[in-house]
Amino acid sequence: MSKKRIKDLAEIALVAAIYFVLTVIFSSISFLPLQFRVGEITKSIVVFNKKYAISMMIGNFFANLFSPFAGTMELIFMPLSNLIGCTIGYYIGRATHKLVGAVFVALWIAASVGITLNISANIPFIPTFLSVGLAETVLLVTGYFLLFTIEKKGVVKFDR
Secondary structure, eight states: OOHHHHHHHHHHHHHHHHHHHHHHHTHHHHSSTTOOOGGGGGGGGGGTOTTHHHHHHHHHHHHHTTOTTOSHIIIIIHHHHHHHHHHHHHHHHHHSOHHHHHHHHHHHHHHHHHHHHHHHHOOOHHHHHHHHHHHHHHHHHHHHHHHHHHHHTTSOOOOO
């Protein structure tokens, strides 16, 4: 395996671990219908480099093991939805602006959470989508500006 491939795998694993830890540490607010997953602040990294969509899938799967709603929807649908939504968000950000891609990801995840909780716990979709959408948008936009600033200052380069 090449050094670049090993480095990519390590970076993917690190970002997944950061997402997981931030979500589980704040589990009291991470797994509610009106959830505010602090780990989501890391999700904006996908608009800088699509390889991190894999991180979000992995991190989401392991974090959802701690969810009171854990089941097929949380452990299969949501990780796959993260992978798909984050990948699409990357391409939307690339075609328009990275911030637009981050907002797309926020709304995609909000819709996915709304579907998941509606199917698994009979929680109404619209109020869930709206509340999670607000939280996701705040977190992903904040994450975008944090990551943009970190990259601009030359601390790290995400899109290589």
